[in-house]
Amino acid sequence: MVEPVDARITDSYMKERLTNTTEPSATVGQGPRAIASRLPTDLIGVAGFTVLAAVLLLIVEITMPVARVAIGFPLLFLAPGYVTVSVLFPRDEPPARTERVPLIGQTLTVTGTERAALSFGLSFALLPLLGLLIAATPLVYTVTSVVGTVCGFVLVGTALAAVRRARVAQSDRYQFSLARTIDALYTAVFGTSSPVHTAVNVVLVVSMLVALSSVGYALVAPQDGEQYTDMKLLTEDDSGELVTADYQTTTEPGESMPMTISVENQENAEREYTVVVQEQWVEDGSGDVFNRTEHERYSYELGDGDRELTNGTVTPDAESGTVRIAALLYEGEVPESPTMANADQSTYLWTTIEEASGDEDTDG
Incomplete structure (x- = not known):
């Protein structure tokens, strides 16, 4: 004669089965996309570009003017300022007033356009300071010393920025979005109500790029001054x-x-x-x-x-x-x-x- 099964045992067994079957779904969130979303892809990209630029300019010693401009422009006029902005502003938005703000904490909201503008501006401000650093050392002012100093500053700044972001809750961290950044820059240049203002913005941007490219090439050109x-x-x-x-x-x-x-x-x-x-x-x-x-x-x-x-x-x-x-x-x-x-x-x-x-x- 078959004894009746206790209903409480059946319910416990079913709950255990349901729990076990739902565990894999928790691991789905640990896939490549989820992991990539947690990584500071922008900082990884900046560090990788910096290492590649150092190899091409100092070891391979490429001489094509176009290639040197393409490498030297972002290395000198974007990367130093970008990592500095990333160190100063690791959050997407500042913490709520009820939260305790650390001594060096973010208190302002910085948009994508503002981050791009600050990256260029701070790079301009930092380059003379790095030049003074070279002058204060026994180093000679050459391509090797300039590129090496800038690359070292960028890599150290990248590490500090990554640490700063890691200390912020994931939901509050700044997440870089290329599409969002391009859209913000496009709106800043072309999102005007006047065709004249749009034309002036385009002329200013093109003039700035030409001027910066010329300076960037001069700084990383093979001619290192007097020989x-x-x-x-x-x-x-x-x-x-x-x-x-x-x-x-x-x-x-x-x-x-x-x-x-x-x-x-x-x-x-x-x-x-x-x-x-x-x-x-x-x-x-x-x-x-x-x-x-x-x-x-x-x-x-x-x-x-x-x-x-x-x-x-x-x-x-x-x-x-x-x-x-x-x-x-x-x-x-x-x-x-x-x-x-x-x-x-x-x-x-x-x-x-x-x-x-x-x-x-x-x-x-």
Whole structure:
């Protein structure tokens, strides 16, 4: 005989079944779209673009003007301001008056158009400050230092903005919408009641884009300002510092003269140099060299910004008279007969060879 089933057991069993069957529906909300909606896609996009821009400008070193403008314009005039705005305004709207506002909290509502305008404005304000930061460091003002400083600022700002948003409830966080931003910008430019106002807005926007693109290209162009190679003859002063003064102007026959050669590469690329040290006899009046003797050759392979100091000595062959000790710098191959005329750079110093005067015996 089959015993009747308790109705309470049946109800409990059915509730458990219903609960188990509804659990998967909770996980549906954890799909890719739901996860993407929680991520700061705009900040991820800015960080990814910044890394890509650094690779293309510093490692690949693209030279196409259009490509450099397309990369340099948003990197310089949009990204720094955008991450700053994102740090300052992580919410879609400010918290209610009943909520406790932190020390650095959002108290204003910022629309998409205002965020775009602030991004450009703050980028303009930040670039001179970043330039002053470069000037305050040992860095040289080059494409590498400019792009590296801007990219570093943007990536740090992106991380701070992401942390600020994560501390806001998801329902209150700012969510970037490309369609909404484009629609707001379109309305700001073309949503006027007068065709004249619309035409003025278009002209202003086009003029601003052209001007900013020109400045952006100038800042990230391959030409990094003045390019040069510098060579100097140095000597030590009484404090041991290397200076371009107080050279040894007299020496005795067979005596060696200390001389330090400085070669510095600021050509924005690696260079190979050779320095030829000569002793030259020069005719009085005409200044023509009638005899020359090569004493040393120094070879250098310097990267951009590198400087090499060579401590050497020169022993003049002349037994008397005044000779010119010349340093001739060549980039690449050295001619068969090195002269000051065919050298890329040259510098020299004069020295007089004199016999040491001894004390004569005056005793009778």
